[in-house]
Amino acid sequence: MSLTHGILGFLCYNDMTGYHLAKAFRSSIHFCWYAQTSQIYLELSKLEQKKLVKSRLVIQSDKPNKKIYSITDSGKQEFLQWLNDNHDGVGFKNAFLMKIFFSGNSTPEKTILKLQQFSSDCKQYKSDMECVPQDLIYQYKKTVEPEHTLYWDFAVEFIYQYMQMCIDWANSCIKALSEVQENMQK
């Protein structure tokens, strides 16, 4: 349901091809939504059927032909309706957390390794995030109103804070498990 709205959101900024949309997802909101390129093409066809977007074919001689999509009035309406609906719910699905929940079936050593891996993945992700806003602004600053970038920063900051929280949590779990290990050895 939300890939739909992600696509509409980008088309609010600019007309784009499926190919460019796929790139836009990868270089910006991949941290809160992502999709395979093929899925984006499927979604675009559906959106066109529903008249939420329209396309025009551009014939190119040096490159493959392309279909440039733009958002329609009813597409914009649909997008704004989604944007202004405040009932998202804070719950989520997290397979890693479920593993931790069930880790009594494993050993403290293995769980410590799992937590260390998680923590280092988070550190990596966090440092990868640091260049996202610059990339985004570099790519879109010419075409996008300046008031959008504030919200991009909010979203990036969320992930940044989230990763830090994960790292701190993992460290405190590792500490608790180390103590368990020490007591077992006595």
Place this chain on the structure above:
Amino acid sequence: MSLTHGILGFLCYNDMTGYHLAKAFRSSIHFCWYAQTSQIYLELSKLEQKKLVKSRLVIQSDKPNKKIYSITDSGKQEFLQWLNDNHDGVGFKNAFLMKIFFSGNSTPEKTILKLQQFSSDCKQYKSDMECVPQDLIYQYKKTVEPEHTLYWDFAVEFIYQYMQMCIDWANSCIKALSEVQENMQK
């Protein structure tokens, strides 16, 4: 893929019916995984076909008949393999965050309302979490080895920390947007 392993995880603790599994999800890991009751029954049939669980029918006169499921050796093996695989990835999908990202298409006022709603949902969720460990331990302490409860606490603590992080982040966004509003009025 992970509902499978959640079911197997619970069946490691105890033999259970589909009905009880649905309740177990709701009263414990609903904060990191959830499923419709009907989906659990479907999944149980698939697991039985794959010989990862087996069932026995219990005929009851006062209540409807029931099928009690238990995990098989290959089920336990599958579960442990999943548990010890450390490649979960830290990325996730979050429709709310995507809305924030695209909120340049809305107004600061509406976005402040959205953030306030989010913050208050998080507070609610956080206070609901406070009784989860007690509920869990009350329900399962007789049947579950005591070393499991440490991991339950880890998982609950994660959500607790996450909700706090969300509240702090939302407040700082609201503050930034209030300043934008003030500058606009000048």
Place this chain on the structure above:
DNA sequence: ATGGACATGTAAGGGGTTACATGATTGC
């Protein structure tokens, strides 16, 4: 000549949601 950027799709299948269907017993 090899690989990357450009560019668009189809097919099969998995996992999940929503809605619907049934029916007995127990407690207020």
Place this chain on the structure above:
DNA sequence: GCAATCATGTAACCCCTTACATGTCCAT
């Protein structure tokens, strides 16, 4: 009389993933 608890399922549909399929131009 009504709602809750116990108890199990089917059907339709949606979204997404993985894999496959095709083809050109340009730079190294």
